[in-house]
Amino acid sequence: MRVVWSNGSEDSVAELARALLDALDGGPAVLPLDPRNPVAGDVRDAMRPDEPVEPGTAVIIPTSGSTGRPKGTLLSTQALLASARATHARLGGPGRWLLATPPVYIGGLQVLVRSHLAGTTPVVLDTSQGFRPEAFEEAAREVFSSPGPHYTALVPTQLARLLDAGGAGAEGFDAIVLGGAALPDELRRRAERAGVSVVPSYGMSETASGCVYDGVPLDGVAVRLGDKDRIEVSGAVLAHGYRLDPEQTATSFVDGWFRTNDIGRLSADGRLTVLGRIDDMINTGGVKVPARHVEDALTRQDGVAAACVVGLPDPEWGQLVAAVVVPASSAHPPSVDRLRDAVKADLGPAAAPKLIRTLDELPLIGPGKVDRSAVRRLLHDHVDHHDGDAEK
Incomplete structure (x- = not known):
């Protein structure tokens, strides 16, 4: 296992990207961690980096460790690439990405995977000192200087700050994938009025990032409702378990389906509405x-x-x-x-x-x-x- 520390700076993202590409090609599994996280050391220790890694693992995405016992999601090269391919297929083809979220989380890490698949180099917004709309606008201009399509991935809080700043270049992207939290209706309406193309996504580390875009599962992903309307997901994007935790793995991954902790509703045409945890x-x-x-x-x-x-x-x-x-x-x-x-x-x-x-x-x-x-x-x-x- 290769532990890679990344605080969102360009140099640390470049180091993580090199380790990630090596892992996708069969090299050591990568455990990305943020040195700014006060419990990152505890999370690293819980992942036991000196012990053998579960077979087929390219990346281990850990929890923050701030709410209970840390656990690490095991993702294979196949799952990461399946997610990236399905994302490009839904958005309109491979393109140039702006990395604007921390790459130690699955949403940011997938920007690196998608860029690799697209044969492009992502523009990295340095987030080591936080997120600033003016820095985003400058990075967006660099993205737009290359042929498109042009994409980025944000969380709703970042989108709100960009809109508060007059858009800060967000309106120039062909698609902005939103994850990490639910997209409030009013924020979506604000984005639409500003001409910003947002794509709300639902997913998690266990699904190699967003696997349902605007209520519709990505190609190759199936969604159903289990007991008490619990959302369950299947497809090539799924993780293959949790680091050193066969009991939790057996509970959460059953017969090719991942049992989430969310409840939802499915419309007659199969569109998913997430009601909450x-x-x-x-x-x-x-x-x-x-x-x-x-x-x-x-x-x-x-x-x-x-x-x-x-x-x-x-x-x-x-x-x-x-x-x-x-x-x-x-x-x-x-x-x-x-x-x-x-x-x-x-x-x-x-x-x-x-x-x-x-x-x-x-x-x-x-x-x-x-x-x-x-x-x-x-x-x-x-x-x-x-x-x-x-x-x-």
Whole structure:
């Protein structure tokens, strides 16, 4: 196993790209890690780099390790290439990519794989000091200087910042694949008004990145609903297990299907709608409330930049609906009563959050992925204050 540290700088991305190409060609498996992650050392140790790697493994994508025991997803060359080929087939053919997300996560790593397949060199946006719209715009100009199609992959938070900055070149891409988190309806409408071509994707490390684009599975990918509407995925894009964890592998990968922790709905024509994670379904007073639906209702309101909704234990309701919101302007936070009334009007009284707290930003575990455990802990500390007033 080859451990490669990458902080998003051009040099570190180049080192990772060389190791990745070697792994795809049969060389040592790659374990990419970000030195800025405070638990990266623990994750590396949990992956036991000195022990033999499971056969057929090209890349091991680890969890952050911040929410429970770290685990590593085992991806083969075949799975990575199948995902990249299916992505190009859906988007309009191989093209030039801008890498704008950390390559230690599957979304960023796949930009490197897709570029390799396309026979192009990706333009690397240096994210070692964070994401800046002006730097993205400069990198986009370099991408556009070469023949297209032109692509990039972002998380919704990055897209929102680009739109806040007037687009910053985002409108020039033939497609922007969005992953890492759900795309709020209002953010999608903003992108469409700005002429930005966004493609929301659903997937994870276990599916070698996004495997469902705008509700439609990629070529070679099948989706079905299992027990209690749990989303299950099959196809050549699947990982072949978890690092040194045969028990979890046997539980999650069954007869060629990967059992996700998400619940969904399939339309008559096979289009997938992701309703949220299994543990994000809130049962309050006997009514099941999808947290994502409440988040969408909140982010549709003026003055709300982002939201996270969780269920908290409650002796009366079983669980109560609780939310944190990030105001678009810290000087003018939205009225809690207005937010609660808006959710009630959209989804019914059971969905209206009984506790709402404002934050300057949502805690994250990876690019654009909200740390819901941290949100629960934060709100639990204030559960006695759900008297109708937002707290800062």
